[in-house]
Amino acid sequence: MRHRNPIKRSKDFKEVALGLTEKQALKEANRCLQCKKPLCVEGCPVEINIPKFVAFVKEGDYLSGLKKIKESNNLPAICGRVCPQETQCEGHCILGKKKRPVSIGALERFLADYEITQDIAEPPKIMPTNGHKVAVIGSGPAGLTVAADLAKLGYDITVFEALHEPGGVLLYGIPEFRLPKKILRREIDYVRSLGVNIVVNWVVGRTQTVDELLKEGFEAIFIGVGAGAPRYLGIPGENLNNVYFASEFLTRVNLMKAYDFPRYDTPIKKARRVAVIGGGNVAMDSARTAQRLGAEKVYLIYRRSESEMPARREEAENAKEEGIEFYFLSDPREISGDERGWVKSIKCEKMKLGEPDTSGRRKPEPSGEEFSIEVDQVIVAVGQRSNPILVRSINGLNLWGDGYITSSRDGKTNLERIYAGGDITTGAATVISAMGAGKRSARAIDDFIMGRTAPQPQTPEPPQNQNKPQ
């Protein structure tokens, strides 16, 4: 795929990846072997019929290709851009065993963008209203998927969102240079066009409780509130001025548009030398954002080695190209400040790789050797945890781990009428897995309301933790 020039792009917030040209797309589609037993499909959490949609590309029938994708995925323009394809569809593609797999994500994006540029979206088929009301809490990918799928079946859907704009992490987390907001807005307009009512500034658990929603006549409730709260390092100096949690840093920039201060009112501190801690997508996004805000030098400090980094590979490569300097096998020990209480430097310990741990990755062990880097800003991106506001407000809801909701694969919780999916049930995962959970929950809710299943809650299966320690 084409990318913008690294020196130019690292100074602005415009999209980095340019997508495939038609010629490239055709060439890529022709590489696909059209396998009888396509492994790629096994790698896709929503099981898109990949060979089929690729075949349509080959024939130049882009609209049919897109329709094929949309049978399983409402948001191809987003997934084509942000899925970790190297561990999902493309990671399973048979061609990848010998050489480069088919660029499935790029093809998916190509089709979605084709529709956008040609402005040829077909109006979706909506069934006549059935009069049943369902509430969705949270407007991230999980919530939006449930809302869209049920609305198409004729349900009367209201989505409640705590922030002043819908989109979840797609809005306030993933930056413009990876996922342009106009693409997100388009997808949200699409969901609204299905008749879904999105209510913002509505903190369920505070503005209104789940019990009250049930009393108001919502027959089922889907909880997709994500796992947005930050984890901390728990080292000295973490609350010094100019130590940000990535979630605050990215929220200021993406949601509040602080990069455009003072035209927008919310400020952000621009720093000269920045250390970002972590190795996931959140860390990459923070590092690249800091760079775009004008930092001279951005270091990324990660306690494992490069091959263990959970970030999307493309983004790690982009970050390197843009001049981010990586310190692998380095674990922060202390952040020091000046006499005013502002960050001055960060001290780390060199790690070495030991035996594999429960996640199958070799565990970093301390080596005793320490080093310090002079920085004036530190951004902590070492993972998310569940946000307690909603979860604590529901009596008797079964939880696991750090306050995540226990739910079965199709979203059932231990409470009748209450379903949950996405990051709040799995811990921080991916956009496509949140959407997959949304799809299954929508089906289960439909079955329940239409009386196709017993209304009693089933004992949920133990959770599948997809939380990658960073």
Place this chain on the structure above:
Amino acid sequence: MFKILQKQSLAPKVDMMVIDAPYIARHAKPGNFIILRLNEKGERIPLTIADSDSEKGTITILFLKVGKTTESLGMLKKGQRIRDIAGPLGHPTPVKMYGNCVLVGGGIGSATHYPIIKALKNAGNNTTMILGARTKELLIWEEKLKKHADDFLIATDDGSSGRKGFVTDVLRDVISQKPVNLVVAVGPIRMMRAVSELTKPHAIKTIVSLNSLMVEGTGMCGACRVTIAGKTMFTCADGPEFDGHDVDFQELENRLSFYKEEEAEAYRLFMSRGSRGQGFK
């Protein structure tokens, strides 16, 4: 959009607004706050719910105009609308029978005590209100607060009303005269810190309401973090009230000064252009 039903100036730089927000009004409890955003380009700022009426569906806010957002808010008139309001946020004040309760308020903080003193009084407590301000004309909601106070004491820096001195001087006297079971302090950080230091040797339970910087206000970003008894807590989701004896006030004060330069810049630009309408787009 949230309609402003009433607007009044209470003191120099202090305004009051009654806003139509039925759901928030229905759930508001003493100690809760809201987050508001005035317009598309605006910042999200926290303000305490100073009063609410669940029947009329209204909430009341009082604000001190200290920077761009509060100044802009003060320029809105009755009938105009505020784009975003989310709430009620934060844990409510734990209201129960304590015995003798002393409420210490400084500046704008004294008025936001109103729902707390009312609830403590209704729960059967004996209430003493100590109201502090620089000077007489900065005392706000005196009459309203008085209604729920068994004892009502005032301290002003210049002695223009009540006793000349600080609220802590008055508090010290009260503590020496009667057993005190609970102190609630709301106001500037220095005041809350001084109150906490004063009550600590007497082992009097002391609640303070912290005003850390916030962004979204729902526990997701960590901007509002404070250190409480050595542990990191989020003011919006775990507070805003904490045990005053556990708060790291130095750190809080430090963190509050973080955006001083940016705040000053925004304010300067706003005052040079904003008052002619530009700051409002």
